[in-house]
Amino acid sequence: GQNIDQPTEMTATEGAIVQINCTYQTSGFNGLFWYQQHAGEAPTFLSYNVLDGLEEKGRFSSFLSRSKGYSYLLLKELQMKDSASYLCASMDSNYQLIWGAGTKLIIKP
Amino acid sequence: DAMVIQNPRYQVTQFGKPVTLSCSQTLNHNVMYWYQQKSSQAPKLLFHYYDKDFNNEADTPDNFQSRRPNTSFCFLDIRSPGLGDAAMYLCATSRDQGTGSEPQHFGDGTRLSIL
Numbered sequence: 001g002q003n004i005d006q007p008t009e010m011t012a013t014e015g016a017i018v019q020i021n022c023t024y025q026t027s028g029f030n031g032l033f034w035y036q037q038h039a040g041e042a043p044t045f046l047s048y049n050v051l052d053g054l055e056e057k058g059r060f061s062s063f064l065s066r067s068k069g070y071s072y073l074l075l076k077e078l079q080m081k082d083s084a085s086y087l088c089a090s091m092d093s094n095y096q097l098i099w100g101a102g103t104k105l106i107i108k109p
Numbered sequence: 110d111a112m113v114i115q116n117p118r119y120q121v122t123q124f125g126k127p128v129t130l131s132c133s134q135t136l137n138h139n140v141m142y143w144y145q146q147k148s149s150q151a152p153k154l155l156f157h158y159y160d161k162d163f164n165n166e167a168d169t170p171d172n173f174q175s176r177r178p179n180t181s182f183c184f185l186d187i188r189s190p191g192l193g194d195a196a197m198y199l200c201a202t203s204r205d206q207g208t209g210s211e212p213q214h215f216g217d218g219t220r221l222s223i224l
Contacts, residue, residue, distance in 0.1 A: 004151070008149075031210060033212060040197075040218075040220070041217060041218070042199055042215035042216055042217050042218050043152070043199070043215050044215070045212040045213070045214070048210055048212060050210065085149075087151070087152075095206050095208070096154065097154070097213065099151035099152050099153075100151055101149060101150050101151045102149070102151065104149070
């Protein structure tokens, strides 16, 4: 079956670094997406990885290992506005997104 | 700005009373999606259109229907809402399908409550 696993909730301190992990099992693979979703709002696109390695975008970086079915989202210099849910989604062989339930990130001052 | 617009943001309906949610886009994207998302859960794809080609997910209840009269608009009709249909409904678009790197762009969602 198809499955995405990510932690339900994480807590971090303002100014610190946090890594949110995601493991995936999908029928075929056409890339891994990370989205940010603030409470009561729509998901917004953060990053896309299809090749192994690290993609850096400002304070956010995303890593992929295809052989391990593993990705992580790294957030640096955390700000209070980064408090949100972070959803991992794998694109399967039919180009459909298989979504995780999201990791709720709580930032404390 | 090009965007995906959903109306209304909040919708309240009565048990069993039909309701229609709307979505419009100015991105001129070929693909439009409807998702249902319940609290702390993954978005669940209900159906999507590639242009006028309708694709229904196997486990989408018959109670949910969709229409896409033109490129810009897409509607979600819930014929007889039950209490279990209370959720956030998200509309998304993507420029194409079969292109792995193409992200989906979401509207702000419609939160549906059932009385």
